[in-house]
Amino acid sequence: MVAKKGKLITTEGDGILEQTFQKYRLLKQEVDKWQQERKTYWLNTLNLADNPPYLPILDLPSEAIIELWQRLNTLAKVEISDSELRIMWEKFIKSENVMDADMSTRFQMALNGVAHIAGEMAYQKGVPASDDPQGITFCPVCGEASTLAVLTPPTGKRIMHCTMCDFEWSVKRVGCLYCGSEDSKQQIFLKDETFPGIEMAVCQICGQYFKEIDGRELTVRDYLWEDLRTLPLNYATELWLTEHWKKSNQIH
Ligand SMILES: [Zn+2]
Ligand SMILES: [Zn+2]
Known part of the structure; x- marks a missing residue:
């Protein structure tokens, strides 16, 4: 698919x-x-x-x-x-x-x-992450919300990374991490060629998004800086949502 x-x-x-x-x-x-x-x-x-x-x-x-x-x-x-x-x-x-x-x-x-x-x-x-799927985007250590996922080499296993405390935990590979939707047709991956190896995963059901770094394409040493450096992607995604998602959801 x-x-x-x-x-x-x-x-x-x-x-x-x-x-x-x-x-x-x-x-x-x-x-x-x-x-x-x-x-x-x-x-x-x-x-x-x-x-x-x-x-x-x-x-x-x-x-x-x-x-x-x-x-x-x-x-x-x-x-x-x-x-x-x-x-x-x-x-x-x-x-x-x-x-x-x-x-x-x-x-x-x-x-x-x-x-x-x-x-x-x-x-x-070796503390375990939360088993509550609703809270999967919250860091199990410091409790901060994470909006940064990483696909790790070699298989592309998806983890969340906390830029506050640097903790990482496994999450499901497919679907939206916020509303739990597994309908891959409702997930759209937005990218800008000036930021190779990074996509913004947007859920068209709940209108939320996270940043996904493909660790097989891009090696990151400092995730906090990487997240800050790529903030233009967040702004562009907000704009995309206003233009595409929010409008169409008002019509219905
Ligand atoms: Zn944390
Ligand atoms: Zn969603």
Whole structure:
């Protein structure tokens, strides 16, 4: 059975991507350095729950997040006290965002850096993913929603990848991961030739989509960056949905 294919048109982002990447790369290097030095210490403080999500991000040790966050602030030459960061973290927990864009990026990178330790711990313990098909797109470790699937070599087995904690889990190969529809005629795979090895899998029943990286065509080292780099595909898919799916669903 041949999957339905469609074309996406993305727009160029005049050099912004390159600037963003340079900023990201410097922060990521610092995160990696921190992990090398501090991972063993923080690993010993983490406890996984008996059921998914095994370690939701709001339960990560705030001291670890602040420690790494402060390193990233120092790198960016931003002076701020630990207690001010603690207040921001508490506001984040209450969904009150008080950070400017750069502070928010450093915070997200710190959160990622600590969540990766939890993800690695879950790997080492071999925790099972959720057996609830409704929740299959939620990371069993940190509980965040994932919109990134990977077809792994050599057979193309499909897994979900969590860009927050780096955990991966197996999912079914055919059909929609959101509404569970197995009708392959209702799945359409959109691609843009400027992003080889990546397709956007859109479900025409529920109107949701995920990004699918074919690991047999494209080797990815940093999935978070890959997801950010290919955000134009998400925007183009939203537009495609507005033009094709939402319109036709209003008519009926
Ligand atoms: Zn996760
Ligand atoms: Zn669906």
